[in-house]
Amino acid sequence: MAIGFGSDVQGGTGLLDRELEELLKDEQLEDGDHERFSHYVPKDKIVESAVTGKPVRALCGKKWTPNRDPEKFPVCPDCKKIYEKMRK
Structure with a gap:
């Protein structure tokens, strides 16, 4: 679940399928909250x-x-604290 922030949308990032597969192969996705x-x-x-x-x-x-739909879950307290500091 992801809540977007910011309004600057960069242009397309066009990765080739094999480059993406290589990138994801080495990435460790975190389990947890x-x-x-x-x-x-x-x-x-x-x-x-x-x-x-x-x-x-x-x-x-x-x-x-x-x-997943972010509307169905509470906001991460750590993200919320960081976001509030960024807004100041």
Whole structure:
């Protein structure tokens, strides 16, 4: 579950399928509370993940591939604290 922030959407990131597979092969996705919380992630990263399947990293450091509705889960307390500091 990912909650987008930021409004700057960069252009397409066109990765070849084999490059993406190599990248993901070496990535260690974290288990843990990402199934229990919605996390803050830059909007452009959510869009990129939706197109390429590339994992995202939340403000709190969690790394995963979003695939669930963030509206159904409470916001990660660590992400929320970091986001509030960023807004000031």
